[in-house]
Amino acid sequence: MVLTPERRTADPETKPETKPETKPETKPxxxxxxxxxxxxxxxxxxxxxxxIGPYYSDQPDETGHYGPFGGAFVPETLIFAVHKxxxxxxxxxxxxxxxxxxxxxxxxxxxxxxxxYFAERLTAHHARADGSGPQIYLKREDLLHTGAHKINNxxxxxxxxxxxxxxxxxxxxxxxQHGVATATVCARFGLPCVVYMGAKDMERQKLNVFRxxxxxxxxxxxxxxTATLKDALSEAIRDWVTYPQKTxxxxxxxxxxxxxxAMVRDFQAVIGxxxxxxxxxxxxxxxxxxxxxxxxxxxxxxxGLFRRFVDEPSVRMIGVEAAGAGVHTKKHAATLTKxxxxxxxxxMSYVLQDEWGQIREPHSISAGLxxxxxxxxxxxxxxxxxxxxxxxxxNQAVAAFLRVSxxxxxxxxxxxxxxxxxxxxxxxxxxxxxxxxxxVNCSGRGDKDVNTVLGVLKKRRSRLVEGLxx
Numbered sequence: 001m002v003l004t005p006e007r008r009t010a011d012p013e014t015k016p017e018t019k020p021e022t023k024p025e026t027k028p029x030x031x032x033x034x035x036x037x038x039x040x041x042x043x044x045x046x047x048x049x050x051x052i053g054p055y056y057s058d059q060p061d062e063t064g065h066y067g068p069f070g071g072a073f074v075p076e077t078l079i080f081a082v083h084k085x086x087x088x089x090x091x092x093x094x095x096x097x098x099x100x101x102x103x104x105x106x107x108x109x110x111x112x113x114x115x116x117y118f119a120e121r122l123t124a125h126h127a128r129a130d131g132s133g134p135q136i137y138l139k140r141e142d143l144l145h146t147g148a149h150k151i152n153n154x155x156x157x158x159x160x161x162x163x164x165x166x167x168x169x170x171x172x173x174x175x176x177q178h179g180v181a182t183a184t185v186c187a188r189f190g191l192p193c194v195v196y197m198g199a200k201d202m203e204r205q206k207l208n209v210f211r212x213x214x215x216x217x218x219x220x221x222x223x224x225x226t227a228t229l230k231d232a233l234s235e236a237i238r239d240w241v242t243y244p245q246k247t248x249x250x251x252x253x254x255x256x257x258x259x260x261x262a263m264v265r266d267f268q269a270v271i272g273x274x275x276x277x278x279x280x281x282x283x284x285x286x287x288x289x290x291x292x293x294x295x296x297x298x299x300x301x302x303x304g305l306f307r308r309f310v311d312e313p314s315v316r317m318i319g320v321e322a323a324g325a326g327v328h329t330k331k332h333a334a335t336l337t338k339x340x341x342x343x344x345x346x347x348m349s350y351v352l353q354d355e356w357g358q359i360r361e362p363h364s365i366s367a368g369l370x371x372x373x374x375x376x377x378x379x380x381x382x383x384x385x386x387x388x389x390x391x392x393x394x395n396q397a398v399a400a401f402l403r404v405s406x407x408x409x410x411x412x413x414x415x416x417x418x419x420x421x422x423x424x425x426x427x428x429x430x431x432x433x434x435x436x437x438x439x440v441n442c443s444g445r446g447d448k449d450v451n452t453v454l455g456v457l458k459k460r461r462s463r464l465v466e467g468l469x470x
Contacts, residue, residue: 400420
């Protein structure tokens with residue numbers, strides 16, 4: 001039976017209340033009126049002194065919902081596979097042997113723990129004359145094997161698939177980092193791997209396409225629709241529908257039908273767990289970061305950072321979306337800023353859609369943020385105002401890419417550059433005399449994006465590309 005947004009009771013003997021049938025709306029739900037995050041109950045909130053909440057970390061409920069968001073909207077041919085995964089995951093992940101194996105691979109193969117690095121020159125750049133301003137720390141996920149946080153989830157899911165007896169792995173990818181991570185882990189365990197990637201993304205991420213093939217994966221181009229991440233994910237689901245018995249689909253973000261949003265979040269939660277410990281080691285016992293900052297496409301790196309702190313209302317959490325050419329245009333991927341509620345890829349969340357419910361084409365210079373949906377837990381956190389979501393344009397992201405490279409000797413991914421760009425706005429909001437601890441999730445390195453940035457600078461006739469041929 002297909003899961004629907006209605007709640008199910010935990011007791012199978014209890015019959016749900018019957019409700020009169022109503023015709024489905026032909027238009028998407030309108031976005032609820034939300035008071036801006038800095039104003040609650042008509043009064044301005046000082047995030048540096050006041051406590052906001054509560055937020056409940058026991059999400060999702062037994063049906064995979066985060067408030068009204070989430071669930072599992074899947075075709076009948078996938079019901080058995082989704083339910084089998086839903087039932088197997090909590091049992092396997094609680095097994096001490098599985099946990100020991102997971103920790104071992106994260107440590108020995110992926111390279112955890114990653115450092116919490118004080119960005120001294122970036123902090124100075126954003127400081128006021130009196131020395132106040134954000135104290136910026138970077139969670140260096142870019143130093144992991146394969147160059148991004150994606151390896152955390154790939155290891156967890158492939159180990160899970162092996163426990164479930166799956167013999168074939170498929171994945172989707174946008175920027176290529178999830179595809180590379182999945183191909184890497186499959187090579188480690190000798191499993192066949194098929195990665196679906198939009199033809200447009202393959203063109204702008206040629207290096208990662210070659211890396212996946214080098215690792216033994218089959219990369220299948222997707223030419224339908226916008227030929228980007230959304231379409232790659234759709235094609236991967238079609239594959240899964242065709243071969244559900246022997247195939248495990250390694251979803252790369254906190255999107256998709258239940259249990260994927262919770263499962264991916266849990267495998268990425270090691271990021272926030274380490275930050276919690278590292279902040280106390282560096283700054284003193286019981287010390288927490290004041291602000292967490294991460295980019296959001298589907299939202300896995302942000303949820304990995306946020307998860308440990310959701311029940312700490314003194315910790316402000318900010319996700320940064322892709323504004324593309326600007327949220328006032330149609331060329332953006334700012335789902336939580338401009339989207340409306342709807343179903344995409346098996347879950348209810350915010351999506352970019354027209355008045356008839358048709359998915360709109362997103363745009364971002366960053367292939368990893370070029371997605372018209374977002375994880376349902378982010379949608380819930382937005383509506384409960386537990387987290388804020390800002391949007392950063394392509395130009396702002398490129399400027400941050402250059403700034404962090406020059407100031408810190410770290411070339412960040414364009415996805416991560418959106419989070420760095422938000423520091424400009426954040427530093428202006430910090431009250432005078434205060435020095436909040438800000439942790440930015442440096443979710444990936446930017447080797448893959450050098451050609452994209454070169455192209456932008458070439459058009460601007462920047463002196464950085466003088467004498468260089470693209």
